[in-house]
Amino acid sequence: MALKMMLAGAAAMMLRQIPLAVPVEQTPVVSHALDALPMEPAPIEPSWILAGEPMARVGLHSRSGDDAASTAVWDCTAGEFRWFFDWDETVMILEGEVHVTAQDGSERTLRQGDIAYFAGKTWATWRIDTYVRKIAFCRKRLPAPVALAYQLRNMLRGDRGSQGGLAA
Known part of the structure; x- marks a missing residue:
């Protein structure tokens, strides 16, 4: 089973090297002034709301070509x-603060200027006393075989400073 996963990961890496038949047209630089970014309603799933009537909005800044x-x-x-x-x-x-309780029970208060990472496929409880505004950098998780292939490659290259990440 492990060998199959390694082979699948290696195959996926090789496929990534093959150019697409139709190149994806992508703008090389995307920029917006924060106050000029159009914001749209982004309702929170009602069953997730524990207290109050939080109203969320989102403004998409950019999306990668893939x-x-x-x-x-x-x-x-x-x-x-x-x-x-x-x-x-x-x-x-960017503005305000949020009290976060992670699924492991750890608690943190994030304020203006703070940076935090939330692992995919996890839950957290957010308590906002007045208002919060953030910039979010989101990345889809790679399939396990591909992630494993990157980790093996990084180990072979001696890339240990990225905390198990997927250094390019």
Whole structure:
């Protein structure tokens, strides 16, 4: 089974080297002033709301050509809710603060200027007392065989400084 996973991962890596028949047209640089980014309602799943009436909005800044990563600005009014991070997400708080309880029970308060990472496929409880605004960098998780292939490659190359990441 492990050999099959390694072979599948190696095959996936090789396929990534083959150019697509139709190249994806992508803008080389995307920029917006934060206050000029259009924001749209992004309702929180009602069954996730624990207290209050939090109202969220999102403004998509950019999306990678392979649709595996995106950057957005998100804001929300007061309330408490559970949130499922389907993708890996790194956030930087731009304004306000949020009290976060991770699924392991650890608690943190994130304030303006703080950066936090939320692993994909995890839950967290967010309590916002007044308002929070963040920038979110989201990345889809690679399939396990591909992630394993990257980790093996990194070990062979001696890349140990990336905390088990997928250094390019």
